[in-house]
Amino acid sequence: MTSVSFFGGIGSVGGNCILIEHGEYRIMLDNGMNFPSEGRYYKDFLMPRTGNDLRDYLTLDLVPKIPGIYAKAMIRDLCIDSMDSSVQYMYDASLQSYEDYLKEHGCPFIDGFFITHAHVDHVRNLQFMAPQIPTFMSELTKKMLEVMGEVSKIDFLHLHPNTLAEYGDMSYFPGTIKKARNSIERDIYVVHPGESRILGDISVTGFPVDHSIPGAMAFRVEAGGKTIIYTGDIRFHGVEQESNNSFHFVEMMEKMGMNDVLITEGTRIRSEEGESEQSVYERALGFLTASDEQDNAFIFASFPWKSIARFLTVYRLARKVGRTLVIQPKLAYLLHKIRKSEILMGINILRNEDIRIYQPRKLSMLYSDGDYIFKKEIISPDSNWDKTTKEYIFYRDLYGNSKHVRAPEIHHSPGKFIVHLDYYDLNELIDLDPRSAGGCFLHLKTEPFDEEMEISQSILENWIEKFNLQMEIFHASGHASGSDLIAMIHKIRPDVIFPVHTEHPDLFQEKLGGNFRVMSEIQEGKKYLV
Structure with a gap:
């Protein structure tokens, strides 16, 4: 059976994280920062502590608590075994790591991670995930992430676990222990327009779409005779060479047909029109x-x-x-x-x-x-x-x-x-x-x-x-207007619609009427059978 689960992007803008399963195979679509949730705890100079950031995020429920996807070095401090048991709770997030899941089950929890675009509300948590996980994105998204790492010092294309080292002779405390950052390159694959990637019994095809950042892709997932379409962030009113991509994507989905599930963003579902x-x-x-x-x-x-x-x-x-x-x-x-x-x-x-x-x-x-x-x-x-x-x-x-x-x-x-x-x-x-x-x-x-x-x-x-x-x-959004979203849905004609990346999922059913089934109250972590 094929199922879809949601661990982010539910009832809010950003933080998308979607898991698709078929048999023994799983893929993940996006894993990003949730702006509203994070803004409840962090702002300006108040931020997670360096060297403890994933553990801080997990404690505050700011990243999806999915076992088997995050690197062990991000979950459990490498010095924990040498510490007194009374303080070990501060150095372990108590979530099963990628390495421990692989050791227990003999296979990884997810077979691939697909990124729609390089905005942090879709990609931020990649920096904590195990580098062995095959990660797929457009060529331009990979280039965007490279540039972000070089000019903004947020390296998404490598994992940076700590290793033990000693302070040198010129330091204040020579010979004492410190932590030094290592670098492990991630297993990155480029998805070209219209190209399909096969992971076990799951096929994922990428389609370029228009968004406020170049390189955005939507994905068509096929497994067990079922089809799931994920728009990522999409609009139809950007510069011509990019807006044409979105129209082509919709035309292809309409032409291919047999669309069981549409996971669509709905940032601006309330708006009828907008600036281009x-x-x-x-x-x-x-x-x-x-x-x-x-x-x-x-x-x-x-x-x-x-x-x-x-x-x-x-x-x-x-x-x-x-x-x-x-x-x-x-x-x-x-x-x-x-x-x-x-x-x-x-x-x-x-x-x-x-x-x-x-x-x-x-x-x-x-x-x-x-x-x-x-x-x-x-x-x-x-x-x-x-x-x-x-x-x-x-x-x-x-x-x-x-x-x-x-x-x-x-x-x-x-x-x-x-x-x-x-x-x-x-x-x-x-x-x-x-x-x-x-x-x-x-x-x-x-x-x-x-x-x-x-x-x-x-x-x-x-x-x-x-x-x-x-x-x-002068404002032109990076997201499709409500009228454009409804027009897209009428062309794709899915059996079921899951609105994400929106504060108003209920408006989809209101605007579409009774001709479409809309899951406006998505439960986090629940498996929805396709």
């Missing part, structure tokens, strides 16, 4: 060209650095108004890494003269190369520097000395630029200093939550007011 990337462009352009006041003023554009679709919209806007787009270093690093991707039409867009990279001041604040040893991505498209050879690669070597732009150049000629400036870059307003020239701050949101929890709107507004800027909000 095209409407964001048109409205922002209308605002910027409505008067001559913006001609010599600052224009800032705020959007997530991983949203390539939004970057393309802002770049199109900059070209239309005759300005150079200045992007933040993380975005430049990503663009260089994915320069051959479909969303960029296979073009190395950084070669364009009307795109430049902002160079913030760090450490000594003198723009010296040595100021960027801890933020290599600011001046280099390769963060893996080799001190022995000193053969470092710099943007200036690849794209010319004028590729970087510093604050004074923008400050003295603000009418030449649109400056990408996100929430965590607001300190740069001090160096850019737009108080005299004034200008606007285009707040181009894409998600209900950002990746480091909710942005404090009041803090953003304080910065805007302090630096004499006018904020305008």
